Amino acid sequence: MMAEKSGLPIEKVKELFCNEVGYQTPKLGTRAAIFKGNKILLVQENDGTWSIPGGWCEVNLSVKENVVKEIKEEAGIDIAVERLIAIHDSNKHYKGMYPYGITTVFFLCKPTGGSFTENDETIASGYFALDNLPELSEDKGSKEQVEMCFKAYHNPNWQAEFE
Numbered sequence: 462m463m464a465e466k467s468g469l470p471i472e473k474v475k476e477l478f479c480n481e482v483g484y485q486t487p488k489l490g491t492r493a494a495i496f497k498g499n500k501i502l503l504v505q506e507n508d509g510t511w512s513i514p515g516g517w518c519e520v521n522l523s524v525k526e527n528v529v530k531e532i533k534e535e536a537g538i539d540i541a542v543e544r545l546i547a548i549h550d551s552n553k554h555y556k557g558m559y560p561y562g563i564t565t566v567f568f569l570c571k572p573t574g575g576s577f578t579e580n581d582e583t584i585a586s587g588y589f590a591l592d593n594l595p596e597l598s599e600d601k602g603s604k605e606q607v608e609m610c611f612k613a614y615h616n617p618n619w620q621a622e623f624e
Contacts, residue, residue, distance in 0.1 A: 485561060486562075487561060487562030487563055487564050488517060488518075488561060488562070488563050488564075489517070489518040489524070489563075489564050489565075489566070490515060490516060490517050490518060490551070490563060490564070490565045490566070491515045491516070491518060491524050491527045491528035491531060491565070491566050491567075491568065492512075492513040492514065492515030492528070492565055492566070492567045492568070492602065492606075493513065493514055493515055493528050493531070493532045493540060493542075493567075493568050493570040494513060494546060494567060494568065494569050494570065494610035494613065494614060495514070495532070495536075495538070495540060495570050495571070495572055496588075496614050497572070497588045498588075499590060499591075499611075500588035500589055500590050501513070501588065501589060501591075501607060501610060501611065501614075502514065502536060502538075502572075502586060502587070502588050503586065503587060503588075503589055503594075503595065503597075504535050504536050504577075504582075504583040504585070504586045505583055505584050505585035505586065505587075505595075506582070506583060506584075506598050506601070507582070507583070507584060508598070509596070510595075510596050510597060510598035510599075511589075511594075511595045511596065511597055511598065512597060512598040512601035512602050513567075513601070513602055513606070513607065513610065514531065514532050514535040514536045514583075514586075515528060515531050515532070515535070515565075515601075516531040516534070516535065516582075524566045525542050525568070528540075528542060528566075528568050528570070529542065532570065533575065534580065534582065535580070535582050535583045535586075536575075536577055536583070536586050537575050537576050537577040537578045537580075537586070538572050538573075538574065538575035538576065538577070539572070539573045539574045539575045540570040540571060540572055540573060541570060541571045541573050542568050542569075542570050543568070543569045543570060543571055544568070544569050544613075544619070544621075545566070545567070545568060545569075545621040546567040546568060546569050546609065546610060546613040546619065546621060546622070547566075547567045547606075547609060547613075547621055547622035547623065548564060548565070548566050548567075548621070548622070548623040548624065549564070549565050549567070549606070549622070549623075549624055550562065550563075550564060550624045551563035551564065551565045553624065554602070554603045554605065554606055555599060555600060555601070555602065555603060565602075567606070567609070567610065567613075569610070569613055569614060569619075591607070591608065591611050594607060609622065
């Protein structure tokens with residue numbers, strides 16, 4: 462049924478789900494909107510595209526602890542998590558469609574130290590103005606989500622979005 466609905470080959474569907482037991486539930490990820498002036502921090506993925514730094518949540522970490530860990534791994538910086546921006550059903554925002562659900566939690570964060578070092582997941586980092594964004598990874602977010610992060614950054618009374 463999943464292969465039919467998603468259009469993915471049955472082999473790919475089996476690969477995605479064979480390691481899961483029980484009821485299939487969405488995967489949870491976190492992303493951190495980090496600003497310097499009027500520019501947002503993005504990291505460059507191995508494929509050359511860019512994204513808001515973040516990643517999958519790990520067992521035994523809260524979403525807040527996870528975003529701190531992910532940003533250290535991907536961007537090399539330490540952060541203070543300031544507030545929630547949004548909780549999104551990512552299949553409604555990403556161009557890449559996954560056969561399982563993805564929920565992404567966006568946080569507004571402040572850098573507190575550290576510096577970028579190339580790693581297994583990212584090859585560069587940089588701060589970008591909204592009107593000068595590089596090519597974004599369609600599997601890890603959308604331009605609309607970057608725009609949302611800018612709006613949250615500029616609005617101290619931002620009300621978290623959720624779906």
